[in-house]
Amino acid sequence: MQLIFGLITGILFGILLQRAEVIRYDRQLGALLLKDMTIVKFMLSTILVGMVGVYLLVDLDLAKLSIKPLILGGNILGGLIFGAGWALLGYCPGTAAAAVGEGRLDALAGLAGMLLGAAVFAEAYPALKATVLTWGDFGKVTLPQLMDRHHWVVIPWFVVLGVALLRWLHKRGL
Amino acid sequence: MGETVRGKPWNPYIAGALAGLLLVLSVYATGKYFGASTTFVRAAGMIEQTVAAERVAAMPYFMKEAPKIDWQWMFVAGILLGSLAAALGSGTFRLKAVPDLYASRFGPSPGKRFGVAFLGGAVAMFGARLADG
Structure with a gap:
């Protein structure tokens, strides 16, 4: 299966x-x-959606993170x-x-x-x-752990910075 | 006209966001995250097994990443098949040995391009495994 x-x-x-x-x-x-920057647009969009979605699943106890060391x-x-x-x-x-x-x-x-x-x-x-x-x-750590902040404090920053980068790339015609 | 509309590339933001949704669904349904490079370790082990099964069985890295077909192996095979189906369906399948950008800089020789691609693949995979994916 x-x-x-x-x-x-x-x-x-x-x-x-x-x-x-x-x-x-x-x-x-x-x-x-x-x-x-087509591949950056694709990858960053995937990462932003995946980041929010996966952490929602984790909060709802529906999934586990897979953390690389x-x-x-x-x-x-x-x-x-x-x-x-x-x-x-x-x-x-x-x-x-x-x-x-x-x-x-x-x-x-x-x-x-x-x-x-x-x-x-x-x-x-x-x-x-x-x-x-x-x-x-450093073992299996996440950025929120290293920063000692709750993940929903860190995630919005990534979304804002990611979208800002995409808008900038888009405006420059890349 | 129908041909050009069919072959028109999808918006990278929307396609990327859909890939993100697909990842979330995959994590929800099976707990599996996307990856590809471990599959090449398993495939290399499967090939080596055919000539030196005992040696492969004793190697620490092949104990860690057993030479067998798993979720990710099928995922990588699926990527190839999905791309093939999409290329045929959109009329964008092209048998091509040397990419345009490469040819404009390094010449049209397929032999040279294959050599560079082979070397690049070997180096990239070694680095990917060292960085753990």
Whole structure:
């Protein structure tokens, strides 16, 4: 049943990604070149709606947060390495799969590379776990926890700042 | 005319907000948050298992992320299928080896582009796993 839910959710998400044209190389590089912010508009809209909706579910005891650990070593180094690879490929893992769906053959080479990257990481994991992944480990924390504020004090700020950023991008024609 | 209307891109704010709603529904229905990169670990493990099952079984990272098909694996497969259906339905499916923007800067060679894409995919995935998704 879980697998069927995964497939259906993926199909719906894939339709949204393809029809909003956010899975194209030109759009993803456009964002990195600060020339075309379509993917930022899409992602930020998703995050704002998701943030409010998920915290409502949590407050109503209908869902649990899934919090990734804050490990500065892994998050910062991993983020920098990911960014370099993303700029070379022009698709991120999820959008590469979607790009293959709309016929982009270079994304298929990207998927093959990702399998290699995952295999190499699995080899390196024991060494990384003992070093980089211990640097600046704050555990599973959220921003409201770090700021010592109730989440409904923090969320409106994110919504206001997010909408302001979107309006600014829209006005500048990005 | 019908062709151009059909192929017209959706508003990114509305499509993005709908994706947010889809995420909220998913969390409500199954407790699952969106992600993709763990699936590549599981898929790599599944491939390695075919030649070195015992070695894979003894590797700590494959114990953490077992090489099997789970919710996210099907989610990533669904993204590909949903995109394919949307591309065919809207008349925007194009078999293409080299993106326009890339070709205008680095030339039209598909071999070179595939090499760069493969390398980029490997680097991006290593970084994504190091940052934990």
